[in-house]
Amino acid sequence: CEDDFLEVESTNLTDQAVFADPDLADAFVRGLYTSVRIADKEPGHNGDDTPAGFGRGFHWAMWSSVSDESIYSNDDQTYLVQRGQMSPSNYGFMSTSWGRNYRNIREVNIGLTNIDTDASPFEEDVKLRLVGELHFIRAFRYFELLKGFGEIPLMGDEVYELNSDFTPLYDRKSIDEVVNYIDDELAIAINNLPDDNGARATRGAALALRSRVLLYAASPLYTNGNNDAQKWQDAADAAKAVIDMGKYSLVTNLDPDPAENFRKFFVTRTATSEDIFTRFYMETSSAGGRAIPIERMNGPNGSGGWGGNGPMQNFVDDFEMANGLPIDDPASGYDDQAPYENRDPRFYATVVHNGMMFRDRPYESFLPGGLDSSDGNEPWNTSKTGYLLRKFMREDITLNDWNDMGTSPWRYFRYAEILLNYAEAQNEAAGPDASVYAAVNEVRERAGMPLLAGLSQDQMRDRIRNERRVELAFEEHRYFDVRRWMIADQTENEPAEGIRITKDSGGNLTYEKSIALDGRSFDQKHYWFPIPLSDITASNGVLKQNPGY
Amino acid sequence: QEVTISGLVSDLQGNPIPGVNIVEKGTLNGTSTDFDGNYTISAAPSATLVFSYVGFTSKEISIGNQTKIDVTLIEDISQLDEVVIVGYGQKSRATLTGAVSTTTGEELVKSPQPNVSNSLSGRVSGVIGLNRTGEPGVDGATIRIRGISTTGDNNPLVVIDGVANRVGGLERLNPNDIENITVLKDASAAIYGSQAANGVILITTKRGTLGKPQFSFTHNQSFLTPTKLPDMADSPTYARIINEINYYRNPGGGLNQVYSEEDIRTFENGSDPDNFANTDWVDESIKDFSLMDNQNLSIRGGGERVTYYASLGRLHQDGIYKNGNNKYDQINLRSNLDMQATDNLKIGLDIGLRKEDRLFPIQSAGNIFRAIYRTYPTIPARFSNGLPSAGVEQGQNPIIISTGIPGTNDQLTTIINTNLSVEYKFPFLEGLSLKGLYSEDRSFRRVRSFSIPYTTYQIDNSTSPASFNEVVGGPDSGTPELYQEQEDYVLQTANVRLGFDRYFNNHHLDMFIGYEQQESNFREFTATRTGFLSDQIPEFDLGGGEPEQSTNSGYSEKFTRQNFFGRISYDFDQKYLLELQARYDGSSRFSEGNRFGFFPSVSMGWRISEEEWFKYEAINNLKLKASYGLLGNDRIDPFQFLNTYTLRPTDFVDNNQTPQPIFIINQLANPDITWETAKKLDVGFEIGLFNTVSLEFDYFSETREDLLTTRSGSLPLVSGIVNEYDLSSIIPQENIGEVENKGFELTANFRKNIGDLNLFANANFTYNKNKVVFLDDAEGLPQYQLTKGKPLNSELLYDAIGIFRTQDDLDNNVTLPGQQLGDLIYRDVNGDGEISELDRVRQDLTNVPQIIYGFSFGGEYKNFDFSVLFQGQARSVQYVAAESGEVGNFFSSWANNRWSPTNPDGTYPRVDVRTSSSINEGLFRNDFWLVNTSFLRLKNVELGFSLPKYMLTSLGAESVRLSLSGFNLVTFTKAKDVDPEGDSGNGQFYPQQKIYNIGINVNF
Incomplete structure (x- = not known):
């Protein structure tokens, strides 16, 4: 008999092969910008969509639908978050954040172990860049964990294997320790990364991430309510460092109409001057490389859409009037029976409301008989709130052709956020000085809104917070912003409202706010996610649960 | 000094029996009768001749001074002399020491089933056959031998004509080609080493027999209908349900927020079928009966040097959809040749060819049944103008x-099974032989799926008259x-075995050593092209x-x-029996140091009834037996x-x-990965009474x-x-992991001839309890959630203890x-005062039954014959919650038993927007939705009538038999909505089939 009869080669690559070849190692590092699908209804490699990046992005129920931005039409475990029913065994799609990020960090460690060694076969500049990217990715992943769970275990550089002792991983480090660790990681990334690197991390991306991390670290939730002016100053300086690069600017040249300019920006598929770090999708493909079909997901049921992440009335109400006054200001001119007239231009670019031309016809959420109401097609796909999401949506495609949809990029970091980060931090550190006005007004001016003037520090804080709400809506900020500001116990205890529009026989419309989802509730414990029950039980209780769960 | 003896062997009716074995006792000197029942043999006058034939009691006759010995063989009811196929050989039933069940092709043919795997249920003790779906072409049963033992692959090893893992498997074999089936349930399977832990099914196809050619032609015409389809709510009921859902959403709005009472009356009276339809989608989509037919022609015979069996079969089965695009066609051809090349050299050449043509709709059966059970009754199938x-x-x-x-979606599979076997008896040493086999199997499968845009319509009442909008x-x-x-x-398999089989006075020694290797290669290529201008021709270019x-x-x-x-x-005089087996097995699925495993087994038997001192006339057979062995399972991802990394x-x-x-x-990587090992113990006895009843009992673990x-x-x-x-x-x-199975099996057979009436009855019963010993439960889990002590794959479910019917219920329970x-x-x-994950309880039962049983009876009287088979299972559950709302x-x-404000005594919970996100189901999977899937089935009935002899001569046929048969005819079960053998959690599957069949069999 033949001695080697049982020697059969695997048809997959092994790790020796991957890290011996610079091209393969490069592809391995590139892969760490994505993450695998961990649960149902998550992005993943299944032929139709692409895997998760950082955060959640466009997939099915967006992060907006566990915040006070929107309600998701098909639940998918978002309602239990909205209703304050999160438990260590189930807290919706965030349940996978823990495992997803630690998986990625472990793989970063594999990359560093094999690449950041003298034995690795790479050109020095390639090696420098790859090492910079790996530290950037590790920083981003820890930040994802930090903003979800607060105190978290740090893995170090070790690659944990099946038979490792996991005890060191059951020790949760303080927030300051974690922030310092992330900051050190970013220092390496900033030092190593080039200014241009395709869709991958650049020096600007690392600086922008540092700006966001330090802003969070200075916020009340992260300092136990102790206002630490130095932390705010560090955050302001970090934002300033991005501004001072002189590389980025707001996009203003897509349309003379500010609303149209704003809308077009989010469906622009290429990198713009405003983009710092972005996830791109293929223009058209039947073989992956796309986000999920967001146009169908969030489209009107009357056209076969699924009424996905329907903006809440609570969110709609926070758009100022075009004159710069909030709607509850008697001087604003707001009419609750003509609620969509003369609002912030960004409202029209972000939200589809009854009567608005959308996809070449008026959107009809009125009852009875509205095409997109529960009297229309597939009533279970009716928007819960009566509104649809317009931001990111292309309107030039049929809802049948899945191959055309989901091409809008997901912008992780864009310049407008940096300006608002700066304004917020500088206002806290030094009060509303000229640089604060300059930063926030740059954003408002692009939006076609009147400039701010003559505000106290507290007034400025409120206006900046509202500016973030409307400017950065649906971009995964709001959920974390209301927590780090520690205002979620107010904002997330308000009833989740939508609009009920009744059309009488004469064609007159009556507008009435209604509950879009009953039982909305927020507890102190919900400032942080619970630690997954499975890890508490696996550690036999050594890993400590967050308070209240 | 030898003499030549000749004679005729016949049965009680005086019909000559061809193929009877005649052996000089204690030697390998032997011959067999020709097709006229005649034989000739040379032996010493002091010798004894043993005449044996399957199904007849052997007879021993001392030669003395006779030269012509005519023998009458009597049909054997105890079947102790039956030859049973075992791994790499055969044994007489009397000397078996393992737990082995058998059935025959003749028996399987009684089930008018297109898939052989579905014919085993109830016929063989210890074999669970669960038919999960009846879809033509993919309706095979999940076969489990004595339950399940691993979280991985629980399928038994299938060996067909000596080749393991045979390409094409057992499912699509033509039952007319099957001679017999043996199931090795205990350590007797250890001869198959690393693949034997889940049990082994051995199948032997028919071979040639000595005699003139016998032609046999069979035609069957079957009528198929689902065993069980759910009743769905009608429109008035569904309209009220929708009203209730909206009421729960907005209690202030009352119970007619969507449909008024007037609307509901319109649903009832059918006066506006376009807008107020009352559609029974099951009825609209599914035929009352679908058709199946098959034909089989075979020829069997042989002469001194060559014997042959050849057959050609055809099967056509239609799906159950109205105007459906669903069928299964099969053509199978087999030729088994045996050649006695020289006195010592025998060569066998088998070729089997099968074409399986499956046609499916473009969407899966699961999707189609999802649509049938989901689509509202309030939507018409077609509008009154005919538009869908x-x-x-x-x-x-x-x-x-x-x-x-x-x-x-058209799937064509071609399967070719070939093997060449050689047996050489060494002339220099009596009993020494060399056997070898080379087999090459191939299959080619091509799938061609052409998907075309199609148009349906939605009514738009905003225009007058109503218009119809296209939905593509x-x-x-x-x-x-x-x-x-x-x-x-x-798949290529080669083996060689050196054997020695010889009697030394009363000592019988039969042994062999062997070597085998097997290599399988699989390749697949797929391609897709979109953008076809036309749906006329599905070609890539x-x-x-x-x-x-x-x-x-x-x-x-x-x-x-x-x-x-x-x-x-x-064995010593067939009284004391001992068998030792071992296999040293290597598999490429493991790394170098973990590649080989050793799997030994031992079994023993004692036939007490053969002892001199045993003098109980009533007990014609009494045997004790025991076996123990190690068996392996290597069915894992390599x-x-x-x-490894994936691009x-x-x-x-x-x-x-x-x-x-x-x-x-x-x-x-897990560098240490290696075999699963099964330790199997079996202890049992067999007893035969009055030559009419036999009982067999086995305890196993x-x-x-x-x-x-x-x-x-x-x-x-x-x-x-x-x-x-x-x-x-x-x-x-x-x-x-570690998992334990313990149970027992009982088999009873009864057979009696009373004049012209031959009767038989068989029964079998298997109880098996499966228990997890270790499966990595987390340390912090409460006792009632551990997998430990529960059956494999048992679910964690909330414990539903009732329905909130009063405010008191709400106040007095945790909500x-x-x-x-x-x-x-x-x-x-x-x-702890709240309902959380920690309140889920690990269940005691799964959808693999703990009890299976079958009983059959039948008989022959003159020209009539009949048989009836009942089959059942108990102690099993299935989670079924439809996608409703x-x-x-x-x-x-x-729908009819739901709780509602107007039906506060309803036995089902209130309706909700969608079951999958309901607090009563999807969010809190609970035991309310567990269905008891115990059942008793009238599995098989067959009535046969053979034309009397006088009619045959004019037809030129030897025998003509007409038959009526049925399969899955009646089921007694508590499962209300779907067939209890289904394993779908939402009931969305192609139902199992009930079959009525008319058959004719002609032999000439």
């Missing part, structure tokens, strides 16, 4: 998607799409030319096995001892929107050690070792936020 409605979800109208309108369904691209797949599978309109992929896998094995059987070509997109490849970790499973509980997510959902998991399997009257009450198991219609069991 859009159903739910973009044109998922069941009466359209089950037809050829959205395209076809079908491929995402909006153009016809072609998908093709080509699979190529080759007519598809779109843009790069993104074509995709393709490929895959290949190789696997090898290498083994050494042997057996020593010894290469788990390596770290994903389009998962990262660059800033210029071009895809760039990435690698992701596919598999973490199996411990599956080193069970390959992935760690779950003790591996924290924070380690970063986290599995990907629904795709390959990075956590390798480890040999850490979840938002729970209201009509909701299920969940038990606060850990008493605003998303879909309700099974009437729920």
Whole structure:
């Protein structure tokens, strides 16, 4: 008999092969910008969509639908978050954040172990860049964990294997320790990364991430309510460092109409001057490389859409009037029976409301008989709130052709956020000085809104917070912003409202706010996610649960 | 000094018996009768001749001074002399020491079933055959021998004509070609070593017999209908349900928020069928009967040097959809030749060829039944102008998607089984022989799936008269799409065995050693093209030319096995029986140091009834037996001892929107991975009474050690070792689990001839309890959630203890936020005052039954024969919760018994928007939805009538038999909505079939 009869080669690559070849190692590092699908209804490699990046992005129920931005039409475990029913065994799609990020960090460690060694076969500049990217990715992943769970275990550089002792991983480090660790990681990334690197991390991306991390670290939730002016100053300086690069600017040249300019920006598929770090999708493909079909997901049921992440009335109400006054200001001119007239231009670019031309016809959420109401097609796909999401949506495609949809990029970091980060931090550190006005007004001016003037520090804080709400809506900020500001116990205890529009026989419309989802509730414990029950039980209780769960 | 003896062997009726074995006792000197029953043999006058033939009692006759010995053989009712096929050989039933069940092709043919795997249930003790679906072409049973023992692959090893893992398997064998089936349930399977832990099924196909050619022709015409389809709610009921859902959403709005009482009356009286339809989608989509027919022609015979069996068969089975696009066609051909090349050399050549042609609708049966059970009764199937409605979800109208309108999925498989076997008896040493086999099997499978856009309609009442808007369904691209797949599978097996079989006075020694190797190679290539201008011709060159309109992929896998094995059987005068087996088995699935395993077994028997002192006339057979052995299971993903990576070509997109490849970790290495080992013990006895009744009892236990499973509980997510959902998991399997099976089997057979009336009755009963010993439960879990002590795969469910019917119920029980009257009450198991994951309880039962049984009886009287088979299972459950609510219609069991404000005594919870996100089901999977799937089935009935002899002569036939038979005729069960053998959690599957059959069999 033949001695080697049982020697059969695997048809997959092994790790020796991957890290011996610079091209393969490069592809391995590139892969760490994505993450695998961990649960149902998550992005993943299944032929139709692409895997998760950082955060959640466009997939099915967006992060907006566990915040006070929107309600998701098909639940998918978002309602239990909205209703304050999160438990260590189930807290919706965030349940996978823990495992997803630690998986990625472990793989970063594999990359560093094999690449950041003298034995690795790479050109020095390639090696420098790859090492910079790996530290950037590790920083981003820890930040994802930090903003979800607060105190978290740090893995170090070790690659944990099946038979490792996991005890060191059951020790949760303080927030300051974690922030310092992330900051050190970013220092390496900033030092190593080039200014241009395709869709991958650049020096600007690392600086922008540092700006966001330090802003969070200075916020009340992260300092136990102790206002630490130095932390705010560090955050302001970090934002300033991005501004001072002189590389980025707001996009203003897509349309003379500010609303149209704003809308077009989010469906622009290429990198713009405003983009710092972005996830791109293929223009058209039947073989992956796309986000999920967001146009169908969030489209009107009357056209076969699924009424996905329907903006809440609570969110709609926070758009100022075009004159710069909030709607509850008697001087604003707001009419609750003509609620969509003369609002912030960004409202029209972000939200589809009854009567608005959308996809070449008026959107009809009125009852009875509205095409997109529960009297229309597939009533279970009716928007819960009566509104649809317009931001990111292309309107030039049929809802049948899945191959055309989901091409809008997901912008992780864009310049407008940096300006608002700066304004917020500088206002806290030094009060509303000229640089604060300059930063926030740059954003408002692009939006076609009147400039701010003559505000106290507290007034400025409120206006900046509202500016973030409307400017950065649906971009995964709001959920974390209301927590780090520690205002979620107010904002997330308000009833989740939508609009009920009744059309009488004469064609007159009556507008009435209604509950879009009953039982909305927020507890102190919900400032942080619970630690997954499975890890508490696996550690036999050594890993400590967050308070209240 | 030898004399030549000749004679005639016949039965009691005086008919000559061809093929009777005549052996000089204690030697291998032998011959057999020719087709006229005559024989000639040379032997010493002092010798004794043994005459034996399957189904007849052997006879021993001393020669003395006779030269002509005519013998009459009497039919044997105890079947002790029956030859039973075992691994790499055969034995007489009398000397068997293992737990072995048998059945015959003749028996299986009684079930008018297109799939042999479905004919085993109830016929063989210890074999669970669960028919999960009746879809033509994919309706095979899940076969489990004495339950399940691993979280991995529980399928038994199938050996056909001596070749393990035979390409094509057993399911599509022509039952007319099967001689017999043996099931090895205990350590007797150890001769198959690393593949034997789940039990072994041995199948032997028919071979030639000595005699003139015998032609046999069979034709069967069958009528098929589902065993069980759910009753669905009608429109008035569904309209009230929708009203209730809206009432729960907005209680202030009352109970007619969507449909007024007037509307509901319109549903009832059918006066506006376009807007107020009352559609029974099951009725609209599914035929009352579908047809199946098969023909089989065989020829069997042989002369001194060559014997032959050849057959040709054909099967056609239609699906149950109205105007459906669903059928199965099969053609099979077999030729088994045996050649006595020289006095010592025998050569066998077998060739089997099979073509399996499957045609499916473009959507899966699961999707079609999903549409049938979901689509509202309030939507018409067709509008009154004939246009098909859009159903739910973009044109998922069941009466359209089950037809050829959205395209076809055509799957053609060709299977070739060949083997050449050689047997050489060494002339220099009596009893020494060399046997060898080479087999080459191939299969080619091609799938061609052509998907076409199609149009359905929605009524638009905003115009007058109403207009109809198009809703286009079908491929995402909006153009016809072609998908093709080509699979190529080759299995090569070679073995050689050196055997020695000889009597030394009363000592019988039968032993062999052998070597075998097997190599399998699988290759697959798939391609897709979209952008077809026309749906006329599905050929790749007519598809779109843009790069993104074509995709393709490929895959290949190789696997090898290498083994050494042997057996020593010894018996003393058929009284004391001993058998030792061992196999040293190597598999390419493991790393170098873990590749080989050793699997020994021992079994013993004592036939007390053969003892001199045993003088109980009534007891004609009494045997004690026991076996113990180690068996292995290597059915796991290969290469788990390596770290591997997978390329994903389009998962990262660059800033210029071009895809760039990435690698992701596919598999973490477990360098120590090796076999699962089963330790099997079997103790039993056989007893035969009055030559009419035989009983067999076996107690068995199996411990599956080193069970390959992935760690779950003790591996924290924070380690970063986290599995990907629904795709390959990075956590390798480890040999850490342990599972136990214990139970008993009882078989009873009865046979009696009273004049012209021959009667038989058989019964079997198997009880098996499966228990997890270790499966990596997390340390912190409460006792009632542990897998330990519960059956494998048992679910964790909330314990529903009732329905909230009063405010008191709400006040006195632990409630979840938002729970209201009509909701299920969940038990606060850990008493912490809230309902959480920790209140789920591990169940005691699964959908693998703990008890299976079967009993049959029948007989022959003159020209008539009949047989009846009942089959059943008990101690099994299945979770069934339909996809109901605003998303879909309700099974009437729920609809008619739902709690509602107007039906506060309802036995089902209140209706909800969708079951899958309801507090009463999807969010809190609970035991309310467990269905007791115990059942008793009238599995098989057959009535036969053979034409009397005088009619035959004019027809020129030897025998003509007409038969009526049925399969799955009546089922007694508590399962209300779907067939209890289904394993779908939402009932959305192609139902099992009830079959009525008319057959004719002509022999000439």
